Amino acid sequence: xxxxxxxxxxxxxxxASAAPAPSFQEIEESLTCQCGCGLTVHSCNHxxxxxxxxxxxxxxxxxxxxxxxxxxxGYFQQKxxxxxxxxxxxxxxxxxxxxxxxxxxxxxxxxxxxxxxRWQRRGVHPPPLRDVAAPPSGAPxxxxxxxxxxxxxxxxx
Amino acid sequence: MTPELGPxxxxxxxxxxxxxxxxxxxxxxxxxxxxxxxxxHAAFAVWGxxxxxxxxxxxxxxxxxxxxxxxxxxxxSTLPLYxxxxxxxxxxxxxxxxxxxxxxxxxxxxxxxxxxxxxxxMPYVTAxxxxxxxxxxxxxxFITPPFEALAVPATEGRDLNPLxxxxxxxxxxxxxxxxxxxxxxxxxFAMAALATGKLGDTWIRSTRRxxxxxxxxxxxxxxxxxxxxxxxxGWGGYWAWDPVENAAFMPWLxxxxxxxxxxxxxxxxxxxxWNMVLVILTFSLTIFGTFLTRSGVISSVHSFTQSGLxxxxxxxxxxxLVVSLSLLIWRLPLLRSENELDSLLSRESAFLFNNLILxxxxxxxxxxxxxxxxxxxxxxxxxxxxxxxxxxxxxxxxLVLLFLMGVGPIIAWRRATWAHLRRSFAWPVxxxxxxxxxxxxxxxxxxxxxxxxxxxxxxxxxxxxxxxxGMRARQIMLGESAPLALLRLTVKNKRRYGGYVxxxxxxxxxxxxxxxxxxxxxxxxxxxxxxxxxxxxxTLQYNGLEERDTPHISYLMANVGVFSGDRQVDTLKPEKRxxxxxxxxxxxxxxxxxxxxxxxxxxxxxxxDTHMATILAYLNPLIGFxxxxxxxxxFGTLIVIWPAPLAAREPxxxxxxxxxxxxxx
Numbered sequence: 177x178x179x180x181x182x183x184x185x186x187x188x189x190x191x192a193s194a195a196p197a198p199s200f201q202e203i204e205e206s207l208t209c210q211c212g213c214g215l216t217v218h219s220c221n222h223x224x225x226x227x228x229x230x231x232x233x234x235x236x237x238x239x240x241x242x243x244x245x246x247x248x249x250g251y252f253q254q255k256x257x258x259x260x261x262x263x264x265x266x267x268x269x270x271x272x273x274x275x276x277x278x279x280x281x282x283x284x285x286x287x288x289x290x291x292x293x294r295w296q297r298r299g300v301h302p303p304p305l306r307d308v309a310a311p312p313s314g315a316p317x318x319x320x321x322x323x324x325x326x327x328x329x330x331x332x333x
Numbered sequence: 334m335t336p337e338l339g340p341x342x343x344x345x346x347x348x349x350x351x352x353x354x355x356x357x358x359x360x361x362x363x364x365x366x367x368x369x370x371x372x373x374h375a376a377f378a379v380w381g382x383x384x385x386x387x388x389x390x391x392x393x394x395x396x397x398x399x400x401x402x403x404x405x406x407x408x409x410s411t412l413p414l415y416x417x418x419x420x421x422x423x424x425x426x427x428x429x430x431x432x433x434x435x436x437x438x439x440x441x442x443x444x445x446x447x448x449x450x451x452x453x454x455m456p457y458v459t460a461x462x463x464x465x466x467x468x469x470x471x472x473x474x475f476i477t478p479p480f481e482a483l484a485v486p487a488t489e490g491r492d493l494n495p496l497x498x499x500x501x502x503x504x505x506x507x508x509x510x511x512x513x514x515x516x517x518x519x520x521x522f523a524m525a526a527l528a529t530g531k532l533g534d535t536w537i538r539s540t541r542r543x544x545x546x547x548x549x550x551x552x553x554x555x556x557x558x559x560x561x562x563x564x565x566x567g568w569g570g571y572w573a574w575d576p577v578e579n580a581a582f583m584p585w586l587x588x589x590x591x592x593x594x595x596x597x598x599x600x601x602x603x604x605x606x607w608n609m610v611l612v613i614l615t616f617s618l619t620i621f622g623t624f625l626t627r628s629g630v631i632s633s634v635h636s637f638t639q640s641g642l643x644x645x646x647x648x649x650x651x652x653x654l655v656v657s658l659s660l661l662i663w664r665l666p667l668l669r670s671e672n673e674l675d676s677l678l679s680r681e682s683a684f685l686f687n688n689l690i691l692x693x694x695x696x697x698x699x700x701x702x703x704x705x706x707x708x709x710x711x712x713x714x715x716x717x718x719x720x721x722x723x724x725x726x727x728x729x730x731x732l733v734l735l736f737l738m739g740v741g742p743i744i745a746w747r748r749a750t751w752a753h754l755r756r757s758f759a760w761p762v763x764x765x766x767x768x769x770x771x772x773x774x775x776x777x778x779x780x781x782x783x784x785x786x787x788x789x790x791x792x793x794x795x796x797x798x799x800x801x802x803g804m805r806a807r808q809i810m811l812g813e814s815a816p817l818a819l820l821r822l823t824v825k826n827k828r829r830y831g832g833y834v835x836x837x838x839x840x841x842x843x844x845x846x847x848x849x850x851x852x853x854x855x856x857x858x859x860x861x862x863x864x865x866x867x868x869x870x871x872t873l874q875y876n877g878l879e880e881r882d883t884p885h886i887s888y889l890m891a892n893v894g895v896f897s898g899d900r901q902v903d904t905l906k907p908e909k910r911x912x913x914x915x916x917x918x919x920x921x922x923x924x925x926x927x928x929x930x931x932x933x934x935x936x937x938x939x940x941x942d943t944h945m946a947t948i949l950a951y952l953n954p955l956i957g958f959x960x961x962x963x964x965x966x967x968f969g970t971l972i973v974i975w976p977a978p979l980a981a982r983e984p985x986x987x988x989x990x991x992x993x994x995x996x997x998x
Contacts, residue, residue, distance in 0.1 A: 208717045214575050216719060219568040221920065221935055221949060262719035264704065269712055273704045277697035277726055284689045292682050295603075295674035 198245035203235050206249055208262045216262045336401055339389035339480040346382030346433075347470040349375045353463040357456040369456045373444050376459055379466060380437035387434045390427060390479055394420055399487040403427055403479050409490035409914055411885050416498050422506045423493050425627060425642070426479035431507075432623075433469050435514045440466065443518060443543075451539055457525035465517055468649050476642060495912040495919045501561035509554030509581055513619040515547025516584060519591070520616035520657075523609055527660040532605060532667055537595045542974055548592060549970040551585045556963040567920040567935045569855060569951035571959065574723035579702045580622030583695045587615040590691035593741075597684055600746075605668045606661070607688070613657045618695070620650045625702070676748035683741040690734045697726045724850070732784055735843055738836055739765075739792040742799055761794030768793070782851040785843065792840050796833050803830070827972050834969030841962030848930075848955025857937070859947045869952035871932055872896040877944045879906070887911045891936045891946050895925060907936040907948065930954040 204218035210227040213220050217235075220228040238248045252260050264270035353375035360369030390403070394417050399405040407420040407427065422428040440462040447455050473479060519540040526536035558581060563571035572578060591611040597604045628643030661668075674681055701718045708716045743757045768790025773783050800819065803826075807818035823830040858866045862877040876892040888908050895903040905923035912919065925932040930952055937947035 205721060208719050214719075215568055215573055216721070219570065219573070219720075221568050221937065224938065257715065259715040259717050262717055263722035263725070264708075264716055264718060269708065270716065273701065273708075273718060273722065274726070276700055277693065277730075280696055281689070281693040281730070284693060285686075288682075288685050288689055289677070292674055292677055292685065295672045296676065298673040 197242070198239070198248065200235060200239065202245065203239070203248055204232065206245075206262055207231060207235070207252060207260055210256070210260070336389060336393050336398060336480055336482075339386045339393075340474070340478065342382040342385040342389070343430075343470060343474050343478075343480075346379045346386070346437075347467065347474050349379045349382065350463045350467045350470055353379065354460045354467065357460040357463070361456045372456065372459050372463075376437075376440050376444055376463055379463065379470075380441040383430070383433045383437045383466075386473075386479075387421065387430055390430060391418065391421055393480075394418070397490065399490055400482055402481045402483045405483060405487040405490045407490070407493050409492040411914070412490070412492055412498075415503055416493050419497070419502045419506075420493050422510070423497055423502070426473065426477040426481075428506070428510075429469055429473050429477060430479050432510055432514060433466060433473065435507075435510055436462070436466055436469065436517065439514060439518060439543075443521075447539075451522075451525075451535065453529050453531060454522060454525035454536065454539070457528045458521045461521035461524045462517060465521075468645075472642065472645060476645060489914070492912070492914045495910070495915075495917050496565060498912075499561060499565055501557055501564070505554060505557040505561050508550045508557055512547050512549070512551025512554045513581075513584065513622065515543060515550060516588060516616050516619050518543035518547070519612050523612045524657060524660060527609070527657075527664050530664065530667055532664065534595075534599050534602070537598060537608065541595070542976075544588070544592060544595075545970060545974045548585070548588050549967070549974065551581070551588060552966055552970070553963065555581050555585055556959070556966075559959070560963075563956075564922060564924070565919075567922045569853070569933055569935070569949070569953065570849070571956075574698075574701070574720045576702050577626050579698045579723075580625040583698055584615050584618040584622060586691050586695035586698070587611055587618060590688040590695075591615055593684055593691075594688050597681060601681065603670055603672045603681070604685075605670045606665065609661050609668070611688075611692075613654070613661070614692075614695075617650060617653055617657075620646065620653060624650060674747075678744065678749040678754070680741060680744045680746045680749075683737055683744050687734065687737045687741055690730055690737065694727055694730045694734070697730065698723065701726065728781065731843070731846075732788055735785070735788040735792060735840075738839065739788065739795045742833065742836070743795050757798070760798050761791050764794030764797075765791030776852060778851050782847055785847040785851075789840055789843055789847070792836065796837055796840075799833055800830070823972065827975055827977070831969050831972030831974075834972055835966055836969075838962045838964075838966035838969055841958040841965060845956050845959035845962060848958070849953045852954040854952040856950045857947065858950070859945060862944045866950075868932070868950045869930065869954075870897065871952075872898075873934075873948075873950060875946060875948065878939060878941065878946065885913060887913070889936075889939070889941075891934075891939065891948060893923070893934060893948065895932065903932075905932070905934050907934040909936055909939075926957060926960075928957055931956045 201218055205216045207217040209215055209217050209220035209222075209225065209231070211220060211222055211225050213222060213225075217228050217231050222228065234252075235248070238251055243251070249261065258265070264273040266274060353372045356368050356372035356375065360366070360372060392398075393401050393404050394408050395414070397404065397408065397410045403424060403426050404420075407424045408417050412420070416423075420427065422431040440459075443458065443462065444455075447458070451458070519536075522536040522540045526532050555578075558578060559571040562573065562578075566573075591608065594604050594608055594611060598608050624643065624646035628646060676682075701723050704718045705716055708714060739761055743761070745753055745757075765787045769783055769787025772778065772786040776782075778786075800822070803822040804815060804818045807813050807822055808815060811818070813821065823834075854869045856866065856868045860866060860875040862875060865872055865874045867873070872895075874894040874896065876894055879890045879892055881888040881890070888910055890906040890908040893905045893907070894901050895905055903925045905925055907923040908921045910919045910921055911917075920935060923934045933951040933953055935949040935951075937949055939946040
C-alpha cells in the first residue's frame with residue numbers, strides 16, 4: 177500500500193519533480209496573443225503580427241536567461257497584466273475557474289446517486305402501505321420476484 | 334420591388350405576430366375554435382410578411398441598391414452572386430431577418446402538421462413560437478432595421494468581409510441558425526404541455542423529429558464551423574474554444590442530453606421534470622448564444638459588430654427563464670412521476686450519468702466562457718480563459734462520456750447482473766484493451782492517447798456487438814443473408830441502429846480529436862527558392878513565389894512541391910490574398926488530405942525581391958475522421974429521422990415499449 181501511494185505521488189508530480197527547462201512552445205502556448213485573434217502566441221499566424229512576433233522575441237530573451245517556466249510566466253504577467261496568460265492561474269479567486277466545473281459535477285454525481293438509490297428502494301420494495309399489511313416474511317415473495325426478474329431480464333436481452 | 338416594402342412587411346408582421354399570440358390565448362379562454370384558428374392563420378401571415386421582407390432585402394442586394402446602409406456595408410458590385418445572397422446573413426441586421434425567415438417557416442410547417450393533431454396544445458405552441466417571433470420582429474423593426482437608408486447614398490459598397498468570402502459561408506450560418514431555431518419547437522411544445530397539464534409523452538413524441546432535425550443542423554453547423562476555421566484561420570487547428578464556438582456548442586451538449594433522456598421518459602415514464610429542465614436549458618442557451626455573439630460582452634473574432642442588442646437579448650432571456658420555470662414549478666405536482674429503479678447497474682443509470690456529463694461539459698464551457706467577465710466583476714482584473722483551459726478541463730469529461738457511450742447501449746434495462754455484464758462486456762472490453770495497446774505500440778503517444786484509443790475501441794466493440802447480435806438473430810431465425818439481415822435490422826429499428834451509426838460518427842470525431850491533439854507535428858521554416866525541408870515523412874521543396882491578379886483580389890502564392898520519398902506526389906500553393914475592397918490581406922492555406930493525415934501549409938512572411946519565404950507546415954494526423962465523422966453523423970441522423978412507411982406507423986405507436994425496443998437476441 178505505501179508503495180502504491182509512493183507510486184501515485186510520483187505519477188502526480190512526475191513532470192514537476194524532474195523540472196526540465198521549459199520548451200519554447202510550452203511558453204508560447206501559455207501566453208495569449210494580444211492582437212485580438214483570441215489564440216495563443218503559438219497559434220497566432222497573422223502576417224507581421226504586432227503582438228505575437230515581439231512576444232516570441234521576448235520569450236527567447238527570457239529563456240536565454242535560463243529561467244524556469246513559472247518565472248518566465250511571472251515576468252510576462254508582471255509586465256502585461258494577468259490577461260496575457262492563456263489560462264487562469266491556480267491561486268486565489270482564479271482557482272474557482274478550475275474547481276467549479278468539477279465541484280458541480282461531483283455534487284451532480286452525488287445527487288444522481290442518491291436519487292437513484294431512492295428510486296431503487298421504491299423499485300425493489302412494494303409501496304409502504306402494503307409493507308405494513310403484509311408481514312415481511314419474504315420467502316415466497318422473493319421467489320416470485322426472482323422469477324419476475326428472470327423473465328424481465330430475458331425480455332430485455 | 335421597392336425597398337419601402339421591407340419595413341412595411343416587418344411592421345405588419347409584428348402586429349400580426351402579437352395578434353396571433355393574443356387570439357391563441359384568448360381563444361383557449363373563450364373556448365372559441367374560430368378565434369384559435371384566426372391566430373393560426375395570423376402565424377401564416379407573419380411568415381408571408383417575413384418572406385416578403387427577406388425577398389426585398391435580397392432583391393436590394395442583387396441590384397446593388399447602395400441607398401440602403403446594409404447593402405452598402407456588406408456587399409459590392411463586384412461581389413460574386415452566391416456571396417451576395419450570403420450577405421443576407423453576413424451582418425447583424427440581415428442575419429436577424431434571416432433568423433426570422435427560418436423561425437416563421439418552421440412555425441408554418443408546425444401549424445400545417447398539426448391542423449388535426451395536438452389540438453389542445455397548438456394554441457399555446459402558436460403563442461410561444463409567435464412570442465419568439467415577436468421578439469425578433471421588435472429587434473428588426475426598432476433596434477436594428479435592415480432597411481435603414483443612408484443619408485447620402487453610397488456609390489459603391491464596402492463589400493463582405495473577406496474572411497467570410499468562403500464557400501462555408503453559404504452553408505455554415507444557415508445550418509447553425511436552423512439548429513438554433515429548430516430547438517424552439519420542442520420548447521414551444523414543452524411549454525404547451527405545462528400550460529395545458531397534458532404532461533405525458535405526447536409533447537415529446539410530437540416533437541421527436543423536430544428535436545432531431547434541430548440537433549442534426551446544430552451538429553452540422555458546429556462541424557462546418559470547425560472545418561471553416563480549419564481552412565480559413567490558418568493556425569492548423571479547427572477548434573479554438575472561442576466564445577462564439579462555445580455559444581454554438583453549449584446548446585448542442587444539452588440538446589444531446591435531451592435526446593437521450595426523452596428515451597427514458599418514453600420507455601419508463603421517468604425523468605419528466607428533468608426533460609423539461611433540459612428543453613428549457615437548451616432553448617435558453619440558443620438565446621444566450623445569440624446574445625454572446627451579438628452583444629459584444631465578450632470579445633471574439635467571429636462576433637458581429639457592436640450594437641445595442643445586448644440588453645434586449647438579456648431581457649428576453651430573463652423573460653423566457655422566468656415564464657418557463659414558473660410554469661414548471663406550478664406543474665411540479667403533476668410531473669412527479671412514478672420513478673423507480675431496480676439497480677444502480679442499469680441502462681437507466683447509465684443514461685442519467687451520460688446526461689450529467691453532457692450537462693457538466695456544457696457548464697464547464699459556460700463557466701470558462703463567462704469567467705473573464707466574472708473575474709472582472711469580482712476582482713476588477715481582466716483575465717483570459719483560452720484554449721489550454723478548455724482542453725484541460727474538458728478532456729477528462731469527454732473521455733468519461735466516451736466510456737458511457739460504450740456502456741449505455743448494452744447494459745440491461747432495469748437491472749444488470751454480473752453474469753450479464755460479463756457476457757455483454759467481454760467482447761468490447763477485450764477490443765478496447767487490445768486496440769489501446771496496439772495503438773500505443775504502433776504510434777506511441779501518451780497516457781491520454783492510450784486511454785482515448787482504448788475507449789474508442791471499447792465503444793467500437795459495443796457498436797459492432799450490437800449489430801452482430803441483431804444480424805445473427807435475423808440470420809438464424811429468418812434465414813436471411815448477412816447483408817440483408819443487417820439492412821433489414823437497421824430499417825426495421827431505425828431509431829436504435831441509426832443511433833448506433835451516430836455513435837460511430839462521434840467515435841470517429843473522437844479519433845480525429847485525439848489524433849490532432851496528441852500526434853500533431855508542426856514546423857516553421859524560412860527557405861530560399863529551391864530549398865527543401867521535411868515534415869512527417871514528406872519532403873517539401875519550395876519553388877518560389879507566383880502572382881495572379883483579378884479585379885476583385887490579387888494573389889501571391891508559394892509553390893511547394895510535395896515529395897514522398899523521391900516521387901513528387903503533389904504541388905501545394907499556400908497563398909496570401911489581397912482583397913481590393915476593403916483592402917485587406919488574408920491567408921489561404923493549402924491542404925493535402927490523405928486518409929491518414931492532412932499536410933497543411935501556410936505562407937507566413939515572404940520577400941518579393943529575394944523570393945525567400947517563411948512557411949508553416951503542419952501534419953494533422955487522423956483529421957480525415959472529422960470529415961468522415963461528420964458525413965456518418967448526417968447519415969445516421971437521417972436513418973433515425975426517416976419517417977416510417979405510413980402503414981407501419983400506427984402499430985409502432987401502439988406497440989408495447991419492449992416491442993419497440995427492437996430485435997431481441
